[in-house]
Amino acid sequence: MTPDSAMPDATGHFGQFGGRFVPEALIAAIDELTAAFHATQRDPEFRAELQRLLRDYTGRPSPLTDVPKFGEHAGGARVLLKREDLNHTGSHKINNVLGQALLTQRIGKKRVIAETGAGQHGVATATAAALMGLECMVYMGEEDTRRQALNVVRMQLLGATVVPVRTGSRTLKDAINEAMRDWVTNVETTNYVFGTVAGPHPFPLMVREYQRVIGDEAREQVLERVGRLPDAVAACVGGGSNAIGIFTAFVADPGVRLVGFEAGGEGLDSGRHAATITGGAPGVLHGARSYLLQDEHGQTIESHSISAGLDYPGVGPEHSYLHDLGRAEYRAITDAQAMEAFLLLCRTEGIIPAIESAHALAGALDLGRELGPDGLILVNLSGRGDKDVETASTYFGLAQP
Amino acid sequence: MTALSDALDKARAEGRAALIGYLPVGFPSVDTSIDAMRALVDGGVDVVEVGVPYSDPVMDGPTIQAAAEPAVRAGVCIADALRAVRAVAQAGAAAVIMSYWNPIDRYGVERFAADLREAAGSGAITPDLIPDEAGAWLAAADAQALDRIFLVAPSSSDARIAAAAAASRGFVYAASTMGVTGARTSLGGAAEALVNRVRAVAPDAPVCVGLGVSNGEQAADVGAFADGVIVGSALVRCLLDSPDAAGVAAVRHLSAELSAGVRRS
Numbered sequence: 001m002t003p004d005s006a007m008p009d010a011t012g013h014f015g016q017f018g019g020r021f022v023p024e025a026l027i028a029a030i031d032e033l034t035a036a037f038h039a040t041q042r043d044p045e046f047r048a049e050l051q052r053l054l055r056d057y058t059g060r061p062s063p064l065t066d067v068p069k070f071g072e073h074a075g076g077a078r079v080l081l082k083r084e085d086l087n088h089t090g091s092h093k094i095n096n097v098l099g100q101a102l103l104t105q106r107i108g109k110k111r112v113i114a115e116t117g118a119g120q121h122g123v124a125t126a127t128a129a130a131l132m133g134l135e136c137m138v139y140m141g142e143e144d145t146r147r148q149a150l151n152v153v154r155m156q157l158l159g160a161t162v163v164p165v166r167t168g169s170r171t172l173k174d175a176i177n178e179a180m181r182d183w184v185t186n187v188e189t190t191n192y193v194f195g196t197v198a199g200p201h202p203f204p205l206m207v208r209e210y211q212r213v214i215g216d217e218a219r220e221q222v223l224e225r226v227g228r229l230p231d232a233v234a235a236c237v238g239g240g241s242n243a244i245g246i247f248t249a250f251v252a253d254p255g256v257r258l259v260g261f262e263a264g265g266e267g268l269d270s271g272r273h274a275a276t277i278t279g280g281a282p283g284v285l286h287g288a289r290s291y292l293l294q295d296e297h298g299q300t301i302e303s304h305s306i307s308a309g310l311d312y313p314g315v316g317p318e319h320s321y322l323h324d325l326g327r328a329e330y331r332a333i334t335d336a337q338a339m340e341a342f343l344l345l346c347r348t349e350g351i352i353p354a355i356e357s358a359h360a361l362a363g364a365l366d367l368g369r370e371l372g373p374d375g376l377i378l379v380n381l382s383g384r385g386d387k388d389v390e391t392a393s394t395y396f397g398l399a400q401p
Numbered sequence: 402m403t404a405l406s407d408a409l410d411k412a413r414a415e416g417r418a419a420l421i422g423y424l425p426v427g428f429p430s431v432d433t434s435i436d437a438m439r440a441l442v443d444g445g446v447d448v449v450e451v452g453v454p455y456s457d458p459v460m461d462g463p464t465i466q467a468a469a470e471p472a473v474r475a476g477v478c479i480a481d482a483l484r485a486v487r488a489v490a491q492a493g494a495a496a497v498i499m500s501y502w503n504p505i506d507r508y509g510v511e512r513f514a515a516d517l518r519e520a521a522g523s524g525a526i527t528p529d530l531i532p533d534e535a536g537a538w539l540a541a542a543d544a545q546a547l548d549r550i551f552l553v554a555p556s557s558s559d560a561r562i563a564a565a566a567a568a569s570r571g572f573v574y575a576a577s578t579m580g581v582t583g584a585r586t587s588l589g590g591a592a593e594a595l596v597n598r599v600r601a602v603a604p605d606a607p608v609c610v611g612l613g614v615s616n617g618e619q620a621a622d623v624g625a626f627a628d629g630v631i632v633g634s635a636l637v638r639c640l641l642d643s644p645d646a647a648g649v650a651a652v653r654h655l656s657a658e659l660s661a662g663v664r665r666s
Contacts, residue, residue: 011533019533019534020531020533020534021502021529021530021531021534022459022529022531023459023460023528023529023552023554023576024531024551024552024553024554024557024561024565024576025552025554025555025556025557025576025579025580026556027531027556027557027561028554028556028557028558028561029556031558167466167470168456168457168470173457174457177457177458177459180459181459181460181461181462181580181581184459184460184579184580184581185579185580185581186579187556187579188556188579283503283506283507284502284503284506284529285457285503286457286459287529294503294507296507297476297478297479297504297507297508298455298503298504298505298506298507298508299455299456299473299504300456300457300503
């Protein structure tokens with residue numbers, strides 16, 4: 001079924017999902033942000049400034065790379081990578097952050113806060129804050145500051161303050177809680193630069209619109225290079241911003257399968273995973289109704305993934321909507337499958353992907369085997385793996401002389 | 402009329418603000434937390450807010466988080482909160498549940514309303530549910546004649562204050578300052594200004610003030626302009642410092658001090 005292109009509605013609902021489940025204290029700021037977002041979307045000057053930054057600062061458009069040797073392992077299908085890993089700061093996160101940072105300037109706030117899991121959104125926010133002269137504080141689960149120590153240093157070099165969050169599971173979910181508490185307290189001076197298509201309205205809409213450049217470019221690039229649309233578009237899904245970013249341009253193309261790959265961790269049966277749609281149920285978390293990992297009492301279940309960026313028990317409401325509609329499919333990829341695909345791309349194509357993106361690569365291997373040699377698969381390579389070398393080194397037992 | 406409305410009316414008839422005390426069920430244990438709620442009633446609170454511990458309490462500061470975390474880990478749930486509600490009602494005070502939305506959503510909103518009424522509870526406060534998203538809860542609360550209490554904040558526009566007051570039954574919860582729960586040394590003038598703004602658009606709605614009140618003096622100050630004074634973190638602190646009978650005694654002592662405070666204003 002084709003989704004209603006009018007989604008979300010004026011208060012952020014995608015069917016039964018989305019909305020604004022936040023303390024009243026935040027509503028004024030959210031209303032202000034929503035109005036400013038809509039105004040700037042219609043403002044040619046703002047759009048031109050964002051375009052300029054995306055081109056001259058980020059390096060867009062990002063290339064589309066044929067990976068035939070990797071494709072040999074995917075049933076011989078033709079695999080194309082959308083190279084968001086080549087963006088400045090190393091992932092797709094910068095697309096959204098530049099938009100939100102410009103918006104922060106527009107509403108006259110001087111301080112930004114952000115949550116981060118793998119550190120990619122934190123690095124992107126710290127980068128934009130340095131560029132635009134904003135004070136920046138990034139909340140990061142203590143567990144993640146350890147697994148992504150390199151990104152902590154990057155943020156510090158960029159002038160941001162990194163706050164390790166020691167509550168709950170000490171990962172992304174708790175970093176968001178702490179950032180929300182900061183926002184409730186300092187909302188007069190502070191804008192929350194949210195990193196994914198989750199959270200209260202307008203974030204799922206706003207982040208989608210800032211990320212849709214990925215799919216808009218890729219659709220044109222694929223048509224130009226291959227002369228037809230892909231059979232399937234693959235992306236990893238944590239909160240789901242890179243996936244929405246590449247899916248959106250293809251949602252109205254009924255012949256294009258949209259497949260999101262969630263973090264299956266140690267397997268769905270193990271209970272240690274982050275496959276929110278595959279293994280969760282609808283509920284309310286972090287400001288929106290969506291699928292989430294929860295127990296019988298409505299308490300959030302701590303997620304697990306080898307990839308910090310996917311280690312989140314929630315998911316964006318539009319993904320829940322696309323799933324229930326049957327327009328997109330969601331599947332789980334285990335840590336082991338992701339790491340195998342990670343190494344495969346390194347060895348066959350000379351590209352070290354982020355472990356997050358390796359989930360989409362592992363999914364593409366399966367999709368290719370299903371589609372066969374005539375298949376055409378577009379994969380969003382959402383980030384590069386420099387930040388993951390320590391995790392990979394431990395996983396593969398490398399670095400021993 | 403719920404027991405909550407009766408309690409607010411009675412306080413008003415006595416020419417004072419009502420005292421509302423919050424404790425989360427399940428810290429340090431379900432039984433001890435219920436003992437502490439009875440101690441609140443002994444100490445003189447008119448209304449007990451029974452908190453449902455939640456894994457992601459974005460409106461709560463470190464004190465309430467510290468009590469909620471172990472309770473969540475121990476599997477404390479709505480059923481425990483309903484037991485506490487029943488105990489408070491039997492002890493002679495009005496009981497309302499304070500819960501983030503997802504535990505209620507998961508329990509089932511109609512089932513929650515029916516069971517809350519059956520437990521002699523008066524209603525619920527929902528800190529992350531704004532009236533805009535509350536259709537199912539408003540219907541369920543109406544069907545069971547329960548109060549539903551929404552929050553207003555210093556940042557709320559007059560239109561939003563009017564909407565929150567229109568959707569609320571029982572009272573309107575005025576958050577005294579921008580921020581999360583926790584004791585504050587100074588409350589500033591924002592709380593009184595907010596109460597006045599609520600009264601300007603909803604003259605008949607009782608307005609109770611929460612966030613930051615921790616002692617009898619502050620209770621007296623706030624009680625001078627509000628219909629009710631809500632105290633949370635300072636009471637929770639008693640049990641964090643001493644998670645046993647001594648903590649329960651400290652809760653009784655502090656609620657007596659707060660109760661004297663609202664009777665002084």
